[in-house]
Amino acid sequence: MLNDLVAALDIGGTKIAGALVDTGGRLLARIQRPTPAQESAARLSAAVDEVLGELTAAPEWHRVRGIGIGSAGPVDAKAGTVSPVNIPGWRDHPLVPDVRERVGGLPVTLVGDGVAIAAAEHWQGAARGRAGALCMVVSTGVGGGLVLDGALQPGPSGNAGHIGHISVDMDGDPCPCGSHGCVETIASGTNIARRAHASGWRPEPGGDASAAGVAEAARAGDPRALDAYARAARALAAGIAATATLVEIEIAVVGGGVARAGDTLFTPLRHELARYAVLPYVRSLALAPAITGTDAGLIGAAAASWKSLGVTVA
CATH class of the missing domain: 3.30.420.40 (ATPase, nucleotide binding domain)
Structure with a gap:
């Protein structure tokens, strides 16, 4: 079925994870890389690009309708920027515009990582x-x-x-x-x-x-x-x-x-x-x-994306 998936990114102080997620919360094509938290903004962006590159190469990518990001904060959902306390290389980093460009203009939803875990636990936990x-x-x-x-x-x-x-x-x-x-x-x-x-x-x-x-x-x-x-x-x-x-x-x-x-x-x-x-x-x-464990950030980022797209999942 077309347009029945979203892509999710979970960005924290130790890992950057990605997955494709359906409306039932099932994770497909899971990817993970260590976060180069003490390195430059360019190196951090490259790590995100690596994860996105593998997701966009997945055979299911054509079914993706939007992107959800749960990031260590604070975040600014209006501006699409992140300034994670534990990732000093990113201050007012334009994460949403960068990701949107990387995925061909698909809608991107940004929330803090705590909001993402709340979305995940309310949906499935x-x-x-x-x-x-x-x-x-x-x-x-x-x-x-x-x-x-x-x-x-x-x-x-x-x-x-x-x-x-x-x-x-x-x-x-x-x-x-x-x-x-x-x-x-x-x-x-x-x-x-x-x-x-x-x-x-x-x-x-x-x-x-x-x-x-x-x-x-x-x-x-x-x-x-x-x-x-x-x-x-x-x-x-x-x-x-x-x-x-x-x-x-x-x-x-x-x-x-x-x-x-x-x-x-x-x-x-x-x-x-x-x-x-x-x-x-x-x-x-x-x-x-x-209950949602190490997948909470991905599940919650997906839930936030589905919500922004007007799809009820919880």
Whole structure:
């Protein structure tokens, strides 16, 4: 069938992924490349081109109706530009015009990566059927998106729900975004590992020094690793509770690489959320791990594209 697919791009601090996606959320022709996050704008654009080049070469490409992009933010959906905090080579980078030119003028929809995970989880994941949800990605950075009144709410610029840059520590560390004490400065995988290292934790020789390694040490009972995850959980809980208090969501869904720590993150997060979500109308807030996993960014970017094309998928 013609025009029954969209192309999706998921652009983050560690990977650039692409796929063709149908109206049922099925992914075809999946591509992935590492993000050259510390390199030049030209090298970053070349990496996106590599992914698009493989997608446009797929035999199903003639069925593609539009392009959806979920990018680390902030993004500017109106201008079609991105300025990811964790990708310093891109500042006000004209991603949408570049992609549109590369794909022959097809319509391109841009949202933040947190909005993309919200779209994915509302379409196929833990927030399916919920009228109000905050869906988060906790990885190299921390992002989020909102579902209100049963519909995705990206906001005019495509950044609504960007919980990673809510300040939860007035005297906290500077954040690359320019503020201080943001959730991301405490709860991202990078900063969980940084906290553990600062306290004296070290992996075994040849071991994993990232947040995943810290999680492994926490499961083994290392107090410094446990502290790093408890601190991250406290920051996340404060941000989630503030959001729930403001807009009365029903559920908070947490995905991304850090969420793969499982109970190492979710046990202290549930405890801290009970301490912060204390008003009567937020005490029943549900908490769940994301279901759509590593495909969330692609599924959500596709959902945003289908929505912009007037096709209902969720």
